[in-house]
Amino acid sequence: MPCPLCAAADSRLFAVYERHKLETCASCGLVYQDPGKLRGGASLIEEIYDEAWVAMREQYGHFTFMNHAVFNALLLDMVAPAKGKLLEIGSGTGEFLYMARCGGWDVVGIEPSAAACAYASAKYGLPLNRSPWNRELAASGGPYQAIAAWHVLEHLDQPVAFMREAASLLSPDGVIAFSVPNRRSLMNMLHGMRSALYAEVDHLCHFDLANIRQLASAAGIGIRMLFTRQYVHGFEDLLAAHPVFAGLSLEQRMGLIARLQGEGAGHEIVCAAYKAPEGSAIT
DSSP, X not given: OOOTTTOOOOEEEEEEOSSOEEEEETTTOOEEOOGGGSOOHXXXXXXXXXXXXXXXXXXXXXXXXXXXXXXXXXXXXXXXXXXXXXXXXXXXXXXXXXXXXXXXXXXXXXXXXXXXXXXXXXXXXXXXXXXXXXXXXXXXXXXXXXXXXETOGGGOSOHHHHHHHHHTTEEEXXXXXXXXXXXXXXXXXXXXXXXXXXXXXXXXXXXXXXXXXXXHHHHTEEEXXXXXXXXXXXXXXXXXXXXXXXXXXXXXXXXXXXXHHHTTOSSEEEEEEEEXXXXXXXX
16 A cells, blocks of 8 residues: 555555554655555444443543643644634544633534544533544534644544645634644653554554654645643653653653653644645745
């Protein structure tokens, strides 16, 4: 299969897992899997993001808010302070969209998991559209001042086409904000091909910062903000499992977080970008 980011045909085997295998693009370095060999996307979504997954989200709702929703809502207000219409693609159980609505946004969401949609409706009163990505469905509510897609692109087999379609629904001064797991994170460095991030069968693409810059250029969007961040929650467990890091003091652990983020090795890549005018340079 050609690379889903740069379309190069040359790749090498990265690793083989129980239900999938990963390749590394020899041109851009993207790690990816062939979705044609993956058992049906829709049924896989229902299998993974089911009632048990929703129950787990309910149990750890506090951490979902603190690790993700609070940060993402603040980021969105920084890059789009005027607010307006907000589309979230892949709303999950709705915590971010709930916070955005409380913060003054006019919100709408698209989410393929039936269990997640039911939870978001009952818990937060969010009438999510149950659907995989569908440009026509999304366009019916646009244009949007902001579009958010937190941890969505890693699940897609055509990330460039998705980004082009999503950006086309922005208002002229609109912003698209998204995040993905970082292929060059500490977790992946410590565990290598045995990392839980690589073992996720529904993760079709594994990006690093260079890949995101290439994605933005190919999709015709201009990067406004690009960085990595390290979650505080769960960091203790990651360090405790490694003999080199297990004995670090609080100050040393916080210093390590700062170093990881400063070197582009935080757990998550975060990007905010704008729809560039036709013919303008993308940076």
